[in-house]
Amino acid sequence: MKKLKGLLLASTLTVSLFAFHTNVDAASSTHTVKSGDTLWKIGMKYGVSVLELRDMNNKISNMIYPGQRLVIPQTISASDKELLARLVQAEAKGEPYAGKVAVATVVLNRVDSPLFPNTVKKVIYERSENGSYAFTPVQNGQINQAADSSAKKAVEEALTFRGQGKGSLYFYNPETSKSKWILSREVTTTIGNHRFAK
Missing domain, CATH: 1.10.10.2520 (Cell wall hydrolase SleB, domain 1)
Structure with a gap:
């Protein structure tokens, strides 16, 4: 019985993680900030607005730090x-x-x-x-x-x-x-x- 519960929990968790991961990837991608990056450079790389980058990542300024992961909003096709x-x-x-x-x-x-x-x-x-x-x-x-x-x-x-x-x-x-x-x-x-x- 314990084994069955464990299997059920593992499969539910896997499905949940897969569904969450799929939703994030469908809506946007991520970028890990490297030394020398700016929001402007990242925006140019992905073709997205600096304002959208700030908004999507709940930033009130343009300050970013190496190692940060930023969500990249969708852009035009x-x-x-x-x-x-x-x-x-x-x-x-x-x-x-x-x-x-x-x-x-x-x-x-x-x-x-x-x-x-x-x-x-x-x-x-x-x-x-x-x-x-x-x-x-x-x-x-x-x-x-x-x-x-x-x-x-x-x-x-x-x-x-x-x-x-x-x-x-x-x-x-x-x-x-x-x-x-x-x-x-x-x-x-x-x-x-x-x-x-x-």
Whole structure:
């Protein structure tokens, strides 16, 4: 009888541990902090926001210590990162690196805003009331061109910076824009040939 109870307890414990382990792995992964790590570097490595890292790990500051285990929140999918990098490549080709990060940030801000769809793909392929796409590269097919390493890095940086900017939801080139509506939006910053607004 004792042996049966022991076997039952061991199998229950194994199932419980397996279920718990499965839930943790499905929702997130972990990172053991090494000497020289910062939340920014960890965020860049995994493509997650520093704010999300802090929140997920109940941290009120950016202080971390070697040996600490941090839970890494889920990030956007690899296909969404690639799509976003292709948009950045097409929209910000020839612009400063900071402008590329800002273009990616606009898309992420839209994903986080209740005014826009809630996925990267839906934001990028969103159509206006007149049927045109929100982003010119989708309309003209440039979205299908491969992204370079600078555009990919800009996406990773935008993901790491997510939630810390000025809330830009739009960008435009004031030299070529014909929309009076976009010119009426509050400008948050100007980088290269683009104005960013909300």
